[in-house]
């Protein structure tokens with residue numbers, strides 16, 4: 001785990017916090033997010049020199065600081081994640097539909113935590129723009145969090161295809177479109193972490209939100225397959241399945257406070273779980289067991305329930 005953000009002077013004295021990266025002829029060696037001991041650094045450098053010698057590569061190495069790209073950065077969960085990662089010394093790259101709305105957060109992160117931060121325009125529904133959006137970023141991020149989502153109105157969606165389309169495209173197609181681009185790049189680099197925020201709603205269709213739930217079910221399956229594919233290239237994919245979170249998405253809903261997390265709690269859990277390379281995170285933890293019960297109710301009984 002990274003230590004809290006250091007001042008510029010402290011960083012200069014202690015040297016770069018992350019190990020060197022060698023990216024030549026498709027070979028990428030990374031030692032990020034690790035607090036290496038001095039001897040660890042020496043061993044790593046010797047190892048890199050040895051590989052360079054074997055491949056007859058020039059000895060220049062590039063140092064990369066850890067960075068996170070947050071997609072859907074105006075969301076309450078995304079904003080809490082931005083604070084959590086910045087507090088831990090990460091550069092935070094924010095992306096949302098209206099870039100100018102992100103400017104106050106960019107400034108806040110820079111001043112409060114003394115980290116780099118920037119904002120970019122991103123629309124999950126503008127599939128054609130996704131490749132250019134990603135390739136035009138100032139640099140390739142070490143982590144990406146896909147946070148955007150749209151609950152929508154299930155009743156309205158049943159009679160209005162536009163609403164249905166938006167629910168399906170924001171939560172599934174848009175996420176798949178941008179993550180395909182990012183995962184391909186990370187697999188080529190043989191390094192990176194992808195965090196996808198899905199939902200417990202994807203575990204069983206319920207009458208109250210089955211369109212949203214079906215899109216999240218698709219997203220969960222996508223992330224599972226992507227994790228399997230990426231594993232062989234050293235890229236980690238984590239699925240987050242929150243229960244209730246107190247955000248603008250659930251505003252006005254009568255939520256049980258004991259089963260409802262704050263965005264800050266979700267952000268802390270995500271930070272810790274991603275560092276531990278967890279595959280699936282339920283937050284709050286009891287949702288894992290609640291969903292086990294819900295998914296084990298026989299269909300003939302479940303269809304009679306009003307959930």
Ligand SMILES: NC(=O)c1ccc[n+]([C@@H]2O[C@H](COP(=O)([O-])OP(=O)(O)OC[C@H]3O[C@@H](n4cnc5c(N)ncnc54)[C@H](OP(=O)(O)O)[C@@H]3O)[C@@H](O)[C@H]2O)c1
Nearest residue numbers: 074075076077097123124125147148149199244245247249
């Ligand atoms: N709240 C919960 O109880 C709960 C539970 C389980 C899972 N989740 C998931 O957690 C994630 C974060 O949700 P939240 O609770 O923080 O909700 P939120 O505050 O309502 O955030 C949703 C965000 O998605 C963005 N978005 C919607 N359509 C978009 C598009 N076409 N392109 C780019 N961004 C778009 C919105 O951007 P604008 O600001 O531009 O509208 C908004 O910032 C979502 O994936 C959600 O499905 C939430």
